[in-house]
Amino acid sequence: MADTVLPQYGLTVHPSARVSQNSILLREACCVTIGANSLIEGRLVFERAGGRIAIGERTFLGSASILCANSVTIGSDVLIAFDVVIADHDSHSLHFSERKNDVLFWRHGVKDWSYVQGAPIRVDDKAWIGMRATILKGVHIGEGAVVAACSVVTRDVPPYAVVAGNPARVVRMLDPAGHTEAPNPPAMTWEQAVAWLREQPDQAALTRACYFDDPLLEAVKRYHDEGEWAAVRELLPTPGGKALDVGAGRGIASYALAADGWEVTALEPDPSRLVGHGAIEEIARATGLPIRVVAERGERLPFPDDSFDVVHARQVLHHASDLNAMCRELVRVLKPGGALLATREHVLSKPEDLPAFLAVHPLHRLYGGENAFTLEAYLAALRQAGASIKRVLSPLESPVNTFPATPDQVLGQAAAILKRPAAELGPRDVARASRMLQTPGRLFSFLCGKKRPA
Incomplete structure (x- = not known):
């Protein structure tokens, strides 16, 4: 069977994918692609024209919401649990003077996006996002990473890291082979x-x-x-x-x-x-x-x-x-x-x-x-x-970075990088070693x- 392609709506869905009714709210010039054997039970909401959502193969989206004003890319074999929110924008300006008319604009079906910060989101293959987690603008979640339930992710998550908290931070690292874990999560402040x-x-x-x-x-x-x-x-x-x-x-x-x-x-x-x-x-x-x-x-x-x-x-x-x-x-x-x-x-x-x-x-x-x-x-x-x-x-350029190392220790580090005797090195050599x-x-x-x- 061929993909379901509705170019007038910017929608491409593989025939083996299952998408719940009324899951996708499209706007002008938006684009959605959903790969093979994916199961979409949540909502894909485009906040303005021109947004792009791409979902790979064998990916599950529970009763979660993807709120897209820019670009959201979800890889293959990703699990996104119930009540997760993925938003690639702030929705409103931080400053009241810039958001004071938002409700009035909405009443007329328009919104001024010039004051709203936004950045693309990417979730790589094999990631798992736990229930009620929130993924905010500009975040890149690496391959195989796990986001604990109720976490708020504000910065990038390394591959095969487990993050938790608000804001989310790394609490352990996973073995990419999937058999062992790093030591127990930190328990200290x-x-x-x-x-x-x-x-x-x-x-x-x-x-x-x-x-x-x-x-x-x-x-x-x-x-x-x-x-x-x-x-x-x-x-x-x-x-x-x-x-x-x-x-x-x-x-x-x-x-x-x-x-x-x-x-x-x-x-x-x-x-x-x-x-x-x-x-x-x-x-x-x-x-x-x-x-x-x-x-x-x-x-x-x-x-x-x-x-x-x-x-x-x-x-x-x-x-x-x-x-x-x-x-x-x-x-x-x-x-x-x-x-x-x-x-x-x-x-x-x-x-x-x-x-x-x-x-x-x-x-x-x-x-x-x-x-x-x-x-x-x-x-x-x-x-x-x-x-x-x-x-x-x-x-190696300044004591601002090198202290408490002594000048001789800095010179020795530069010599090791350049594979030359320390006695032969001048400031330019140290600067070159620093860049290397x-x-x-x-x-x-x-x-x-x-x-x-x-």
């Missing part, structure tokens, strides 16, 4: 994982290098006095204005900014007295420095546009539940002529390298919250947010300005 690290005698050097050691004030003052911050200071404008420290953690950079003369707002949602805003409040009380704490996430900043002369984010972007949203917010609150500095971000050569990075991270197995993106993904998110990229610091480095999770930093409106 971030605070508990850091507390565990501090108790391990063989991890004392790492604890100190991460400034997780006590006394707290000694740790933050050491950060201010050491090489990483000295290199950061050279990248920032002359102190004296307002600075936002995003994902401030236990406050090492908030202290350093304030000690240098900035009026600091520390953004940190975690209330922990060990690794959260409880520690920052202790620093502010003990030092009297101008540090104000705001308990919020970087994806939704409670500040007006053009509020800060400096936006600083140390090891923050790779933790974003929505990288594009976070970059938009960071750029939005940056003043024209100000500096956005995102440092020590984990970088992958390709998304498939993420499991290799997570496998060697000392704390991921405990709390499951690490992540990384490709260099291209970081740069695209920053540029789309309206940032002008002034400098990209590669892994392919280690999953290597560190990059980004110095940006704010594009002026055209």
Whole structure:
């Protein structure tokens, strides 16, 4: 039998596929393809003209909803359980001034999509999405991945990863052969994982290098006095204005900014007295420095546009539940002529390298919250947010990325990459070796300005 082809409706369904009545709500210039032996019991809803939904072979869609304004691609042998929602757009603008007329427009059968953010979704072969999970715009779910029930997926899922939670994060890795699993899911919070690290005698050097050691004030003052911050200071404008420290953690950079003369707002949602805003409040009380704490996430900043002369984010972007949203917010609150500095971000050569990075991270197995993106993904998110990229610091290029490694250790790493004696290498050789480095999770930093409106 031939496929069911209705070109006037943009519909192509293999004859062995079963599609429930009234499952597909088409609009002008939309396209649906459904492969052999697939079973579609849910709803395919096109929110505007020109959308595309492609479903492979032997795929099951329970009483789920795919809401498409751009493009949704589902592979073969995929299971999508009941009440799942897959939406490749935000439906409305975040800003009330841009969505205030939405209901009035709907009454007349129209909608202004110019304010609505959206990006294609892709679900690769053999994936399984559990009941009542939500998959949001721009997400790529890798082959064989499993999304736990009720999870909210806001960023890419590696192949053969199990993710859970809101926002969803990796809790275990599966064997692609399908016979064994990685260790049990992490059972610790971030605070508990850091507390565990501090108790391990063989991890004392790492604890100190991460400034997780006590006394707290000694740790933050050491950060201010050491090489990483000295290199950061050279990248920032002359102190004296307002600075936002995003994902401030236990406050090492908030202290350093304030000690240098900035009026600091520390953004940190975690209330922990060990690794959260409880520690920052202790620093502010003990030092009297101008540090104000705001308990919020970087994806939704409670500040007006053009509020800060400096936006600083140390090891923050790779933790974003929505990288594009976070970059938009960071750029939005940056003043024209100000500096956005995102440092020590984990970088992958390709998304498939993420499991290799997570496998060697000392704390991921405990709390499951690490992540990384490709260099291209970081740069695209920053540029789309309206940032002008002034400098990209590669892994061996600056103490911003290399500290606490000494200059001799950096030179030795470059020599190993280039297979040449360290004594023969100059700065250009180190820079070349830095560009050649392919280690999953290597560190990059980004110095940006704010594009002026055209």
